[in-house]
Amino acid sequence: MTQNQELTKAQKYNFDKLQKKLRRNTGQAIADFNMIEDGDRIMVCLSGGKDSYTMLEMLSSLQRSAPVSFELIAVNLDQKQPGFPEHILPEYLESLGVPYKIVNEDTYSIVKEKVPEGKTTCSLCSRLRRGILYRTAKELGATKIALGHHRDDMLETLFLNMFYGGKMKGMPPKLVSDNGEHVVIRPLAYCREKDIERYTEMKAFPIIPCNLCGSQPNLQRQVIKEMLRDWDKRYPGRIETMFTAMQNVVPSHLADFSLFDFKSIDKDSGAINGGDIAFDKEDLPSSPVSGDGTSEFDPGEKLDILQVN
Ligand code: SF4
Numbered sequence: 346m347t348q349n350q351e352l353t354k355a356q357k358y359n360f361d362k363l364q365k366k367l368r369r370n371t372g373q374a375i376a377d378f379n380m381i382e383d384g385d386r387i388m389v390c391l392s393g394g395k396d397s398y399t400m401l402e403m404l405s406s407l408q409r410s411a412p413v414s415f416e417l418i419a420v421n422l423d424q425k426q427p428g429f430p431e432h433i434l435p436e437y438l439e440s441l442g443v444p445y446k447i448v449n450e451d452t453y454s455i456v457k458e459k460v461p462e463g464k465t466t467c468s469l470c471s472r473l474r475r476g477i478l479y480r481t482a483k484e485l486g487a488t489k490i491a492l493g494h495h496r497d498d499m500l501e502t503l504f505l506n507m508f509y510g511g512k513m514k515g516m517p518p519k520l521v522s523d524n525g526e527h528v529v530i531r532p533l534a535y536c537r538e539k540d541i542e543r544y545t546e547m548k549a550f551p552i553i554p555c556n557l558c559g560s561q562p563n564l565q566r567q568v569i570k571e572m573l574r575d576w577d578k579r580y581p582g583r584i585e586t587m588f589t590a591m592q593n594v595v596p597s598h599l600a601d602f603s604l605f606d607f608k609s610i611d612k613d614s615g616a617i618n619g620g621d622i623a624f625d626k627e628d629l630p631s632s633p634v635s636g637d638g639t640s641e642f643d644p645g646e647k648l649d650i651l652q653v654n
Contacts, residue, residue, distance in 0.1 A: 360547050364406075367544055370535040371403040378519045380530040381489070383413040387530075388487035390478060391419045391445075393434055393553030395545035396493035400533050402548070404491065405443060418444045420481055422474055425451040426557040433551045446485065450477050453558060466560050475523075482527055490522070494531045496588055497538035497573065503591065504569045513599070515591055537584075582632065 375381050389404060391397045404417055421434045431447075438445040452473040456466045482490050494516055503515035518534035521527070533541070545552070556562075576583045596604040597617045610617070 356547070363540060363544055363547070367399065367536055367540055368403055368406055370537075370540075371400075371532050372407055374518055374534040374536075375407070375530075375532055378530070378534070380519055380532060381411070381413065381415050383415070385413075385415040385488045386486055387415060387417050387489045387491050388478075388482045388485055389417055389419045389491045390493070391421045391434060391438075392493070392555070393421065393551075394493070394555055395541055395550060395552060396495055396498075396533060398548070398550040398552075399536070399541045399544055400491060400493040401441075401443065404532060405441065416444075418446065418485055418487065420446050420448060420478070420485070422448045422450060422452075422477055422481075424470070424474065424558075425449070425453045427453070428557050430553060433553055437551055446481065448477060448481050452477070456558075466558065467563065470558070470560075479522060479524055479527060488528065490527050490529045492529060492531050493533055495533040495536045495538050495541055497570075497584070499531075499534060499591065500573060500584065500587055501566055501569045504573070505565060508569070509565055513601075 381387065387404065389397070389401050391401060401417070401419055408415060408417060419434075419438055423429060423431060435445070435447060450473075452470060455473060456470045460466045460469055478490065481487075499516040499518075503513070506512040506514040516531070518531045520529050522529050573584060595618050597607075598621075599605070602608070
């Protein structure tokens with residue numbers, strides 16, 4: 346067997362492994378948060394970025410084997426940004442055989458007209474986009490709106506809110522939209538961005554760049570992203586542990602008196618959630634805590650070949 350053939354075999358092995366992992370993570374999040382129910386019509390928001398392509402692929406794959414029956418309809422909002430390659434998504438979706446709708450709304454011109462030169466355009470732009478997507482979901486009779494945010498987006502949001510907003514607030518895997526009319530789900534909530542990046546590279550999705558509007562990326566988010574990436578390199582497993590912490594909240598050991606009734610505590614209350622050992626030395630596991638709360642952490646399935654980073 347030639348070197349090339351061996352590599353192809355190894356690539357295939359790694360691709361299958363990665364695809365299974367992403368599918369398993371997506372299925373687990375859907376189950377844990379009851380994201381999809383029998384008869385759902387899910388509007389899958391497709392921007393043309395790596396996350397939304399991966400989400401659509403995972404949902405399509407799960408749709409074929411799920412015990413419940415649900416419909417998918419991919420929706421792309423063409424905001425008329427200069428240079429937007431209109432043909433890419435229709436061609437891709439037709440090749441997949443997924444029903445889709447392209448919504449054409451020139452929010453780009455509105456934003457350019459309303460926002461003074463040099464000011465950030467993202468907040469008006471995303472407000473307009475949100476309204477259009479809600480309206481589209483209603484027109485399509487969608488019961489759920491699926492967004493492609495992943496685990497790292499959720500962690501970044503948590504840190505953004507802690508650092509800049511004074512809140513311990515992340516990004517929920519499932520929520521009711523701000524207008525109270527739609528259930529929004531994030532099926533990639535358990536998927537690592539690094540896995541999505543690798544998968545995107547292997548699949549060679551026809552990525553549409555996200556900077557066509559000419560706007561600068563959110564600098565604060567960029568700083569947090571770099572901080573998390575740096576931690577991930579220097580302390581493997583830390584990201585996984587922090588995400589586990591988001592699923593393991595102990596209100597009695599924080600300081601939000603609206604979440605926990607501190608006022609009623611008296612000596613008859615007994616030790617709550619292990620009491621307090623503030624005078625003792627912390628006895629923390631030497632390796633990061635895994636998702637099931639034990640310290641036996643699996644640092645992730647290493648893909649030796651086709652490593653993106
Ligand atoms: S980066 Fe551009 S397209 Fe994205 S929200 Fe900001 S203004 Fe809108």
